[in-house]
Amino acid sequence: MIISLDTNIIFSGLVNTKSTIGDLLINSDEYFQFYSCSYMRFEIEKHWQKLLKASRLTESELRESQYRLFRKIHFFNEELISGESWDKAKNLVEDIDIDDIDFVAINEHLNGILWTGDKALYNGLKTKGYNKICNTSDILLILEAMKRDKH
Numbered sequence: 001m002i003i004s005l006d007t008n009i010i011f012s013g014l015v016n017t018k019s020t021i022g023d024l025l026i027n028s029d030e031y032f033q034f035y036s037c038s039y040m041r042f043e044i045e046k047h048w049q050k051l052l053k054a055s056r057l058t059e060s061e062l063r064e065s066q067y068r069l070f071r072k073i074h075f076f077n078e079e080l081i082s083g084e085s086w087d088k089a090k091n092l093v094e095d096i097d098i099d100d101i102d103f104v105a106i107n108e109h110l111n112g113i114l115w116t117g118d119k120a121l122y123n124g125l126k127t128k129g130y131n132k133i134c135n136t137s138d139i140l141l142i143l144e145a146m147k148r149d150k151h
Helices: 007-015 020-027 040-046 048-055 059-070 083-093 098-110 119-127 136-150
Strands: 002-005 033-037 073-076 113-115
Touching: 002 098, 007 020, 007 040, 007 048, 007 059, 020 059, 020 136, 033 098, 040 048, 040 073, 048 059, 059 073, 073 098, 083 098, 083 119, 098 113, 113 136
Parallel strands: 002 033, 002 113, 033 073
Antiparallel strands: none
């Protein structure tokens, strides 16, 4: 199953790989293929000092977390996203938060499920009837169902 990741999920997994989010990102590749926008790599570097402070990790420990996490995420070039996906994403997020357009566009392009920790985005899209979005509780339920179906 294709899962698109937004900024807060990646940041959460990065600052604590032993958290529920970190564990899901690192250990569920048997069930999920994780994707995010290519620019996320640059966003992480841009906010590196903030991430270091929030994580309470050393520089080398945070780099190790980054390495472990990045091995599990496919970074998708935004230039490859179709115009149709961009248009749909714009219509969906323009009155919620236009900064989330990339995540919704990549999700539309890949026909995945967008995993977010952004309550405003989650609730805003759900209100519009957009069902290709989940939060961490939802992703845990999806994983549980997939494991049950496998056995």
